[in-house]
Amino acid sequence: MINIGILGLGTVGTGVVELLENNRKVIKQRLGEEVNVKKILVRDLSKKRTPYADGKLTVQADDILDDEQINIVVEVLGGEEPALSYIKKALQNKKHVVTANKEVISKHGKELFELAEKSGVGLYFEASVGGGIPIIRPMKHCLAANRILRISGILNGTTNYILTQMQEKRRNFEDALREAQRLGYAESDPSDDIKGFDAARKLAILSSIAFNTRITPDKVYVEGIENIELEDIKYAGELGYTVKLVASARKVGKSEVEVLVAPTMLSKNHPLSAVRDVYNAILVEGDAVGEVMFFGQGAGKMPTASAVVADIMDAAREGKRRIYCTCYDELKVIDVGSSTSRFYIRLKAKDKPGVLSKISGAFGRNDISLHMVIQKDVKGDVAEIVTVTHQVHFNNLKKAINEIRDLKDVERVINVIRVEEVSSNGVHGDN
Amino acid sequence: MINIGILGLGTVGTGVVELLENNRKVIKQRLGEEVNVKKILVRDLSKKRTPYADGKLTVQADDILDDEQINIVVEVLGGEEPALSYIKKALQNKKHVVTANKEVISKHGKELFELAEKSGVGLYFEASVGGGIPIIRPMKHCLAANRILRISGILNGTTNYILTQMQEKRRNFEDALREAQRLGYAESDPSDDIKGFDAARKLAILSSIAFNTRITPDKVYVEGIENIELEDIKYAGELGYTVKLVASARKVGKSEVEVLVAPTMLSKNHPLSAVRDVYNAILVEGDAVGEVMFFGQGAGKMPTASAVVADIMDAAREGKRRIYCTCYDELKVIDVGSSTSRFYIRLKAKDKPGVLSKISGAFGRNDISLHMVIQKDVKGDVAEIVTVTHQVHFNNLKKAINEIRDLKDVERVINVIRVEEVSSNGVHGDN
Numbered sequence: 001m002i003n004i005g006i007l008g009l010g011t012v013g014t015g016v017v018e019l020l021e022n023n024r025k026v027i028k029q030r031l032g033e034e035v036n037v038k039k040i041l042v043r044d045l046s047k048k049r050t051p052y053a054d055g056k057l058t059v060q061a062d063d064i065l066d067d068e069q070i071n072i073v074v075e076v077l078g079g080e081e082p083a084l085s086y087i088k089k090a091l092q093n094k095k096h097v098v099t100a101n102k103e104v105i106s107k108h109g110k111e112l113f114e115l116a117e118k119s120g121v122g123l124y125f126e127a128s129v130g131g132g133i134p135i136i137r138p139m140k141h142c143l144a145a146n147r148i149l150r151i152s153g154i155l156n157g158t159t160n161y162i163l164t165q166m167q168e169k170r171r172n173f174e175d176a177l178r179e180a181q182r183l184g185y186a187e188s189d190p191s192d193d194i195k196g197f198d199a200a201r202k203l204a205i206l207s208s209i210a211f212n213t214r215i216t217p218d219k220v221y222v223e224g225i226e227n228i229e230l231e232d233i234k235y236a237g238e239l240g241y242t243v244k245l246v247a248s249a250r251k252v253g254k255s256e257v258e259v260l261v262a263p264t265m266l267s268k269n270h271p272l273s274a275v276r277d278v279y280n281a282i283l284v285e286g287d288a289v290g291e292v293m294f295f296g297q298g299a300g301k302m303p304t305a306s307a308v309v310a311d312i313m314d315a316a317r318e319g320k321r322r323i324y325c326t327c328y329d330e331l332k333v334i335d336v337g338s339s340t341s342r343f344y345i346r347l348k349a350k351d352k353p354g355v356l357s358k359i360s361g362a363f364g365r366n367d368i369s370l371h372m373v374i375q376k377d378v379k380g381d382v383a384e385i386v387t388v389t390h391q392v393h394f395n396n397l398k399k400a401i402n403e404i405r406d407l408k409d410v411e412r413v414i415n416v417i418r419v420e421e422v423s424s425n426g427v428h429g430d431n
Numbered sequence: 432m433i434n435i436g437i438l439g440l441g442t443v444g445t446g447v448v449e450l451l452e453n454n455r456k457v458i459k460q461r462l463g464e465e466v467n468v469k470k471i472l473v474r475d476l477s478k479k480r481t482p483y484a485d486g487k488l489t490v491q492a493d494d495i496l497d498d499e500q501i502n503i504v505v506e507v508l509g510g511e512e513p514a515l516s517y518i519k520k521a522l523q524n525k526k527h528v529v530t531a532n533k534e535v536i537s538k539h540g541k542e543l544f545e546l547a548e549k550s551g552v553g554l555y556f557e558a559s560v561g562g563g564i565p566i567i568r569p570m571k572h573c574l575a576a577n578r579i580l581r582i583s584g585i586l587n588g589t590t591n592y593i594l595t596q597m598q599e600k601r602r603n604f605e606d607a608l609r610e611a612q613r614l615g616y617a618e619s620d621p622s623d624d625i626k627g628f629d630a631a632r633k634l635a636i637l638s639s640i641a642f643n644t645r646i647t648p649d650k651v652y653v654e655g656i657e658n659i660e661l662e663d664i665k666y667a668g669e670l671g672y673t674v675k676l677v678a679s680a681r682k683v684g685k686s687e688v689e690v691l692v693a694p695t696m697l698s699k700n701h702p703l704s705a706v707r708d709v710y711n712a713i714l715v716e717g718d719a720v721g722e723v724m725f726f727g728q729g730a731g732k733m734p735t736a737s738a739v740v741a742d743i744m745d746a747a748r749e750g751k752r753r754i755y756c757t758c759y760d761e762l763k764v765i766d767v768g769s770s771t772s773r774f775y776i777r778l779k780a781k782d783k784p785g786v787l788s789k790i791s792g793a794f795g796r797n798d799i800s801l802h803m804v805i806q807k808d809v810k811g812d813v814a815e816i817v818t819v820t821h822q823v824h825f826n827n828l829k830k831a832i833n834e835i836r837d838l839k840d841v842e843r844v845i846n847v848i849r850v851e852e853v854s855s856n857g858v859h860g861d862n
Contacts, residue, residue, distance in 0.1 A: 015719075019576055019719050020576075022718075023576060023577070023578055023718070023719070026578055026643075027575070027576060029643065030575050030643075031575075126573060132717075132719065132720035132721065132723065133720075133723055134565070134569035134572075134573030134574065134723065137568070137569070137572055137573055138565035138568070138569055138573070141565075141568055141741060141744075141745055142557060142565030142568050142569070142738065142741050143565065143737065143741065144458070144461050144462075144740075144741050144744050144745075145450055145451075145454060145458060145736070145737050145740030145741050145743075145744065146454070146737055147454060147457055212457070212460065212461075221767035227846060228846065228848075229845065229846065231777070231815075231845075232775075232777060232845075232846050232848065235775070235777065235805075235817050236775070236848075239775070239817075239819065241775075241850065243848065246849070246851070252765055255763060256763050256765045257763070257765065258765050258767065258770045260767050260770070262848075262849055263848050263849070264848065264849040264850070264851055265775055265848055265849065265850040265851065266851050267850075267851065270851055271705075271726065274702075274705055286563075286737060287453075287454070287733075288446075288450050288454070288563065288733040288734065288736055288737035288740075289563035289564075289727065289728070289733070289734050289737035289738075290563065290727065290728045290731075290733070290734055291727060291728075292563065292564055292565065292725070292726060292727035292728075293724070293725070293726040293727065294723070294724070294725060294726075295702065295723060295724040295725075295726065296720065296721065296722060296723035296724065297720070297721045297722075297723075300721075302718075302719040302720070302721070303719065303720050303721055305576070305719055306574065306576050306577055306717060306719035306720035307573065307720075309575075309576035309719075310572060310573050310574065310575050310576050312576075313572075313575050313576065314572055314575075332686060332687045332688070334683055334687045334688065334689050336652035336689065336691050339689045339691070344663075344666070344667070344670070344672075344696055346662070346663060346666060374666075384662075386666050386670075388670065414660065414662070414663075415658060415659065415660065415663050417659070417663060417667075417674065417693075417694050417695065417696055418677070418693055418694070418695040418696065419672060419695070419696040419698075420677070420695055420696065420697050420698065420701055
């Protein structure tokens, strides 16, 4: 069993406690041992908390930092102090540290990594950039054979939400900001986000890894989005562009890097231009791999907890256990006939009265409801019929298609193709 | 120094040898020791090879598999045999194995992982799915705290190229296939790709990891794209869809999974619908992280070598050395003034003769050439002018803007925003 201590029980801290509890079984199976939250640092013992925290709260950081049974300290307080001092003490006490703190890592990374190395423990910070999007570990491991030429990304969800609202809803900046605040995407003092400072810290972390050189946030040139007007967004659209707050860094010659955060118009075929709302994306260009992109929710309680808990698992595994086969379940592969989807069907039939009704009848008998039917492209006495169904079972569809094939006025069922939609939020769900 | 042996010197093997040589310095810095290619298995000693392979060739697999100084065996032969037997022997001889072989891993993964665990060595296969796109390690590590609900992806570049050609160039299937063959994207016998078998193997590997259950390719329901006609693509377009060969797997209830490869129409706002040409993308949905997407070149010499060499580095590092700070360079952050970009500028000026020429003069004196100028939105005697520049230095632009601000007929320079284009291949390069 691995004992951990958590510093902070705000949004992310609560997410971490809940995720460890909700996915206790898979985490234990994948890690090979259990993760136990031993103590949690809070400021106020009387505040109402998640029931999973019962009996674990303390107001003394040293209860965690000096506990010899705690192997891993998770820092989710945010802000520079006291987080920095706590992390230092934890590392000095030879505990692995997992943190989501972009401010501490971007400003004090050098000192902290030296401390971790000296103590022979790990310092993990996957959650500090891009929330739950895997980016730090992929850059350090999966792309390690590459010389990185450039990184560019949408690293701040608040500003991306505001720009998306301006573009799609024709809201002006102030209205879009108010909407972001109403939804909890922006703070009451939003300057850290809209002036680009939050993106600059994340870019400092990413470019330090990409170019193997220490880049602190004060070295990043920053322009925010506070001066972007609706008119600019409209012109951009007319010109075929989308305005995004782009954080980018690239190697210049042998010994220089360019590092900036600035509003940028992206052509519609640019991979970052399609990133909407609070989503983040990071494009990395390596000399061998070419361009790879990582996309997902860049913030939020559970996405950030996903990255923190993955780091906890890696810290627990460190030097102890290699990941072998992870197929510990025996799931059954279901017959695809029982799967559901929407389907597009194209067929050729005689262009005469009653044919469409016979075809519709075959669908109806097999419980297939149709979203739309188009009859067109008549050549001689032959019509082409295209339909799209609602969600239906594949088995039912196959039965209907067989009946339709047997209809004497149907020449040929040409094609049957699955159809996927995305729901209104732009990324979730489909069939 | 880590000695490796490579089985096979085809396209990927040559890429691995070249990448290890070209990026020798960064690889050594990041890993902390040198990777030395000791021996390479080939079939024909007389064939002309990369000069980096000189003096290392052998036609005897056992020269590598039985060499006690070789710690890591890299298998890039492809195909089921003799690759499988060689991998087994390497693992039995307690050597780490790195492979790009999707056929062997998808069909014989269980046996090989058990063998690796028994021998206490690692079996790495990042390159077997998605070429250089980080996906195996991110799923095993970064998303380890999640219950995976669904994965869906475009896992075969050949079919995606054909479908993109059909959609964008209105080529029919046969012409698009011939074009793919001419460009080397498709084999002379293309059935493995176009019938969906290649995608099925990759999906078997991904879904085994995602759902912690062994899924072999024969369990995957497969439809290929060989029956898709240009007419279908056209109708799909009219209906607002793009046709893609989608590989998808999802958990159904507690003990079942649905695993299929089939042509699917995706609505234009679906994240996978924008994946063009030979690119691959994998969308993973976890209960905590939500949806994350990984995008990049799914095949090719250097992208695949990028994944293989990353695996070699991880195998070399295994249990030996934690990654601490990797900032071993001291790069200078360049003044953003010397960076270049295209810029959009919007300003308000008096609507009278000579004003535009004065503005253009200020640009010209500072070496700023203009891509386009729009004058519009005249209110009373005021005109709004929008211009987009070619690639220019930011310092020059700032000087020009200052001169323009001082012009007496210019009321206000409202905004200056960077513009990024992507070149015609859809993803590479920009400003």
